[in-house]
Amino acid sequence: MLRLIYLKILLKKNTNSGMSLMESLVATVIISLMVVVSTPPLILAMATRIQNRRAETAMTLAQKELERIRLIVDTGLYEDNLLPPIATIGATQITNPNQISQAGPPNTVCVIGESGCTITNSNQAWWTDPSKEYFIQTFRTTGVQENVSIDRRVIPQTVVFRMGIRVYSKASFEDLGSLRTESAPIYLTRGAGERTLLERNDGENISARQRQFPLAVIYADFSRGDLIGSLRKYHEFIPPP
Numbered sequence: 001m002l003r004l005i006y007l008k009i010l011l012k013k014n015t016n017s018g019m020s021l022m023e024s025l026v027a028t029v030i031i032s033l034m035v036v037v038s039t040p041p042l043i044l045a046m047a048t049r050i051q052n053r054r055a056e057t058a059m060t061l062a063q064k065e066l067e068r069i070r071l072i073v074d075t076g077l078y079e080d081n082l083l084p085p086i087a088t089i090g091a092t093q094i095t096n097p098n099q100i101s102q103a104g105p106p107n108t109v110c111v112i113g114e115s116g117c118t119i120t121n122s123n124q125a126w127w128t129d130p131s132k133e134y135f136i137q138t139f140r141t142t143g144v145q146e147n148v149s150i151d152r153r154v155i156p157q158t159v160v161f162r163m164g165i166r167v168y169s170k171a172s173f174e175d176l177g178s179l180r181t182e183s184a185p186i187y188l189t190r191g192a193g194e195r196t197l198l199e200r201n202d203g204e205n206i207s208a209r210q211r212q213f214p215l216a217v218i219y220a221d222f223s224r225g226d227l228i229g230s231l232r233k234y235h236e237f238i239p240p241p
Contacts, residue, residue: 054169055215057134058169059215061134062166062167065136066165073222077150079150079157080157083158084122085122085139086122086140087100087139087140088122089103096141096239098239100141100164101164103139103164105137105214106179109126111130119138124137128167134215136167136168137166137167140158141161142161143158143237144234144237145158146229146233159223159230160224160236163219163222164218164219165216165217165218166181167216167217168214169211171211172214174211178212179212181217182214183213184210
């Protein structure tokens with residue numbers, strides 16, 4: 001509609017005549033209104049596109065970490081210190097796999113390989129790359145153990161467990177200590193600092209900034225299938241209904 005009005009003003013005069021001051025002002029106002037009206041949707045669409053791209057990257061990073069642990073378990077030649085740390089609720093270790101999502105968010109982040117960066121508990125996370133664009137938190141249940149022979153040693157090995165992976169963006173680092181554990185809702189957004197309302201599975205409503213939520217969350221079961229008692233161990237792992 002605004003464009004039609006503007007065109008009528010331009011066509012009112014022939015090409016050899018100039019525009020009056022009033023016509024110039026009206027045209028300027030119309031163009032300004034068009035810019036004002038069209039800019040917010042463009043910014044909203046751009047911010048949403050960036051957020052979606054970050055979520056895709058975060059899911060890729062989570063899948064890579066999932067496959068790394070799966071490869072370790074499939075070899076069978078591992079000790080428990082190569083697995084993610086055991087998740088806790090407060091000071092209690094999580095044994096029931098159905099409670100894995102209740103593991104708390106990370107409260108510290110470090111760079112693997114640097115002095116003092118040893119992931120020993122589930123509240124620690126690490127940066128995925130030197131540019132510090134994303135950090136990952138991994139954790140697991142206590143699982144079920146079996147005595148196995150590795151390098152002529154018989155050791156207890158966790159052969160069945162449930163693992164959790166959460167990937168946060170660098171924007172989440174600003175809210176370290178008040179992060180959420182539910183996956184970030186993806187919809188039209190004005191940015192990571194925008195406040196959002198999320199309904200949990202238990203019906204509770206959560207109000208938090210977009211950047212406080214992890215961009216990707218994965219829970220998966222791992223089990224050694226090459227042992228004689230693998231099926232029995234897996235049944236032991238599954239909680240009763």
